[in-house]
Amino acid sequence: MNTENKIRQEKARDHAWRVFEERNQAFRVLYDTVMEVEGTGTEETFSTLCRNLMRISKGLCAALASYDPDEGVMVLESVCWRDEKGDEVSVTPGISVRVGKETVDSFKQEQVLNCNDHEGCLVNIFPDSELKRFASLSDGNCYRVSCVREGELIVGGMFQLPAGKKMRLKDMIDTYLNLAGMIIQRVYLIRKIDWERRQFLSIFDSIDNAIYVADPHTYEIIYVNRYLSEQHGKDLRGKICYREFQGLDSPCDFCTNKIILQKKGQPYRWEYYNPFLKRHYLAIDRIIKWPDGRDVRFELATDITDRKRTEDRLQRVVQVSNDLIYEWNIQDDSREWFGDIKRALGYDPVEIERTTDGWLLLIHPDDRGRLIKSVELHRHSTEPFSEEYRVIRKDGSWRYWTDMGIPVIDKEGRPSRWIGGCKDITERKCLEEELINSRKLESIGILAGGIAHDFNNIIAAILGNASLARLEAKDGTGLYRFLKAIEGACGKAQALTKQLLTFSTGGSPVTESIMLEELLTESAKFVLHGTNTVCDFKISKDLWPAAADPGQVSQVIHNLILNADQAMPDGGRIELRAFNVYLKQGEIPLLQAGKYLKIEVEDWGVGIPSNQIAKIFDPYFSTKEQGSGLGLTTVYSIIKKHRGELRVKSVHGKGTTFTIYLPASNQEPQTKKEQKDEVVSGLGRILLMDDDEMILEIGTKMLERLGYQVNQAADGMEAIEQYTLAKSRGNPFKAVIFDLTVPGGMGGVEALKKLKEIDPDVKALVSSGYSTDAAMAEYKKFGFMAVIPKPYGIETLSQVVAKVIG
Helix, strand or coil: CCHHHHHHHHHHHHHHHHHHHHHHHHHHHHHHHHHHHCCCCHHHHHHHHHHHHHHHHCCCEEEEEEEECCCCEEEEEEEEEECCCCCEEEECCCEEEECCHHHHHHHHCCCEEECHHHCCCHHHHCCCCHHHHHCCCCCCCEEEEEEEECCEEEEEEEEECCCCCCCCCHHHHHHHHHHHHHHHHHHHHHHHHHHHHHHHHHHHHHCCCEEEEECCCCCEEEEECHHHHHHHCCCCCCCEHHHHHHCCCCCCCCCCHHHHHHCCCCCEEEEEEECCCCEEEEEEEEEEECCCCCEEEEEEEEECHHHHHHHHHHHHHHHHHCCEEEEEECCCCEEEEECCHHHHHCCCHHHCCCEHHHHHCCECHHHHHHHHHHHHHHCCCCCCEEEEEEEECCCCCEEEEEEEEEEEECCCCCEEEEEEEEEECHHHHHHHHHHHHHHHHHHHHHHHHHHHHHHHHHHHHHHHHHHHHHHHCCCCCHHHHHHHHHHHHHHHHHHHHHHHHCCCCCECCCCEEECCHHHHHHHHHHHHCCCCEEEEEEECCCCCCEEECHHHHHHHHHHHHHHHHHCCCCCEEEEEEEEEEEECCCCCCCCCCEEEEEEEEEECCCCCCCCCHHHCCCCCCCCCCCCCCCHHHHHHHHHHHCCCEEEEEEECCCEEEEEEEEEECCCCCCCCCCCCCCCCCCCCEEEEECCCHHHHHHHHHHHHHHCCEEEEECCHHHHHHHHHHHHHCCCCCCEEEEECCCCCCCCHHHHHHHHHHHCCCCCEEEEECCCCEHHHHCHHHHCCCEEEECCCCHHHHHHHHHHHHC
């Protein structure tokens, strides 16, 4: 081998060795890079990559900038250079610059590219950065580098070699840049995870609700948000939930872990109390998957202490007011009720489904359609509403409700829920119906009273003449019997006028203290005689005496028993009950507190349809083909004028119960002596005042037949003049018989008041066709000594006048 070849071989070996050494050093840089960035932060990672880029290129300086394709922005992440002492200096400027498509495309052309005069490299992109000190180095030793992965620019960079040096081992720099791209992708991923984590924490820490995560098996608290930490004043992570939240040594009895583990991720809502914070919470629990793969308990708890206090106050208000308050949530269609449902409707709270459909099931079928339309309307309406409807109690009775609500408006101006109140207005509705019935009776009473008054006068004339004629006829003769029959017919006509007068505005019962037991049983038995219906009597043995008109009460029982019998066409059983009750003030509207007799007539007949029950007391309303429509109207009027109360409860197809409240009497009942059918004669002067000529004529004839001298007066003023004149002449009247009503003139009550001023000892009797007038019922209160209802026969007239005169 000659010397020249030997020299070439040695140079080749030296070159190969240097290349080997350089590659070995480059691999060392690659290895160091991987080791150095493991576990480091993002800023330190970029600084390491930038420093090692300078090492592997053996350059004076290096820089790296990341690229965000979504924003079109490059961020100068790190700059590295050698100072005058040869030490490496790294800085992380963090400068952002928006770049155009041309700049990005130029970086994508080649991984390592020489850029003369820094054309298109980082020096020009970031002119105000740490790179400006290298801007003067323009000898062609500046290289632009880039890493493109999956068509996207990941990172762009640069490095500068010392003057006169050439770039060696370009393939190793390419390899290094590929490694840097993978590392930077990992950095981006870490940045994204860290950003999402910080976003997650920021969101959770901004929520003013308690949020925590715990292991459902070990009860260890894994995470708590800022709100919960501040509430407890310490870091709760790593601690046991039941100790920290409830102060217990073992898991809570009400722990929901088992429930939510079985519900497989479905939320579970519940309420609990934190004794440490003294706060009430509404919690939503569910199982979620934690990053380490285990199932954990997630809880979001809202502080509802103020709401609970409001609810407690609301409950107390509701209890005092007897109203029901509700909250209707439109989103889930739930209804929360506040108040005593048991007292209002008879149901236990769990028996009422807390949805709109559950509530609608309680509404009367006739009202339900209207309420369904109202519900649909107010799902979107923001206007307050008010509705009246009937709701069924557990005992089957219907109650009237008024329902008033206002919407709670969300941020978008739509109703999110409704707050409303329901009030039982059944008593008010009853009072309204009472008023309507009273007005109906008042209107018919005006007509009935006038007819009955005139009719009574006619009957009085007939009865009086028949009585006088009978006195002239021989007992047992045909004429006597005919006249007696006329008198009997007049009695029946009188009963009819009494029924008409029941509706009269001036008609009041002639009350007395009576025992009702015998009257009730005899009246019921009389009606049911010969029928297939039996009556069971349950009458208290210590029944109080009643302040009542026996004739009218008998008529009431007669009508109610007759109705009950007709409600059972094939016969059946009626139960008549009577017992004592003491009513508190307001217990029954319009009735004063005190002692009453409660009378109930119950049948198990066909009942009354719900759409007719409000009309049964209307005059001339009847469900029977042959009915007059006056029976229950008469009953209603009689009880009202006794200052009592009449109520009805009926279920169609099951039966009806009428309930009567009659005032009890504080006086002992008087035993009535049987009145004998005889004529009592007398002597003296009698003044008879009446506006009806027939009454004056027949009354005068009967009094004269009895032995009295009679003067007539057409009205009260004329009666006063005659009485005053007779008294001044020393020939006074022994008694005055006054008619109550004189159309267009002075009646008996006013005339007697004036006569009392003249003669306090005047003996006055009152007589009227209005046999149930207040002055007739309480004649002594008006100054009269006796009463003679029209029509009357000569026997009645003689006995009453004789008793007054003495």
